[in-house]
Amino acid sequence: MSTGWRLKLPAIFFYFMKTRAVIFSIWSRFHIVFIVLTSVFFAYDKLYRFYKVKENAPVQYFYNNLFFNTPFRYYGKLTAAGSPYGYFAPNIRASGLIIGESGGKKYTALFNGFEAAMRFSVLSARVTNNLIDSRDSTDHKLEDRFMDLLFKSIAVKIYNQNKCTQDSLFVSYNIVGFPTLKEYTAGNRQPYLIKLKEVKISK
């Protein structure tokens, strides 16, 4: 290697390192702004949904048309910076429960480990929440048909898992509720189960 290059290489190295530091500085600022803007949107969105407040048009326009564009959505997904952090907020919803019934016997999904059972309870909550939310709207035919497919898929699995001997199985999607503090103080102390939907599968 010539002497010229030997002298140039450290210079190139330091220039590269400095450029990398500058790029990191710029990117980290952008990353933080991105996280803050995303979090503000999700907080705003939750507030609007929870209290059913009228949407602010300029805010919606900014987020829907300018901020949540495809490159930014990709960025948010790949860096995990585009997600909300407010779990169990603004309130804790009632938990969902999926129960199978056939020939007077009750069946549930069976698992070998705790983690999968936990994840199934997440699925139950999602499905039942979807049922509650869709009650407000009327024009969700495609989504409803998809949900029916989903319910049947879960029902078939419960039927096969439990080795049901009967020809049919009813699978219901329920909300498990517990009296509020006020109700409990007033003497209403029984937990309740509200059936939201029932699916029948036959052989």
Place this chain on the structure above:
Amino acid sequence: MKTFIKNIFKQPVATTQNPLWMVCLRCGIALISFAHFMALQPDFDNIFSAHAFVSPDIANATRDFLLPSIYSIYKSIQGIIPISYEAVLLFFRILYPLTLLFLLAGLFTRPAAILSLALHLVITNSMEYYSYGVDLFTSIALFYCCVFPIGSLFSLDVLWFKKVSPSADRISKCLKLFQTHVCIMYFFSGLEKLMGYNWRNGESIWRMLHGYNATESVNFDFLYNTPIPLLIGWATVMLELLYPLFINIQQTRKWWLAGIVIFHVSIAFFMGLYFFSSVMIILNLTAYYMPFIEENKPVLAPKSLPQLIEA
């Protein structure tokens, strides 16, 4: 006044920050993610296989189309080479824990971190209906493993490939970014809770202890005529909302950190969210405990013979 505020938020200078936080992030998240994935193995088929509760083609219809799912990858490569869905599933089942072990050992750290994140995102996207908080926070931690020079300390990369340690200034900048993200997370989590009245009147705690109670043997009914649900509700909101302030004040840091760790241990105990809590505790220890551990005073190097003679 300016000096007073500066003193309150005083951070150790870059050279005195303990770089062990990078080891904590790398090993902590790799270990927990590995254990988490292993915990899912006994029921892997119930969640991912063709005979799962939500069959893969149905799950695929609602996935986030920005990223592929295991099923969509299977569909794409099926056109090129004849392969079964189970074979693709097996590939993910083996490769993901393997990359996590590489990350844990610090072998080919950056490629291992990038591959872990990619596989984690695809796996999470394949079980959209089953995913909860732990998946998001694991993604965040794995992303920072890709960006930060986490393989430059206590790793096989250093041992075998003589990886050079980055400058203290660079490590400090990385830490600052990580701390800022953690602060934003807690602030918005607290803010969103504050927006709903259920956290302010204790109802959320009451509902959590009854609807999501993992400790079925413990009965919490007696709490109805005590102010405990109300106090815990407000404590949770304040702990999260004021986290960015008090965790950055030198005098209150350890107390706030202890509070947040107790908060996550309680979530694990009462709600059964063990992996979620573990990930959150690792994020907290990485950001606000490990960098502030005082390193042992450096042992003075023995003087060389000429120096001794000179002395």
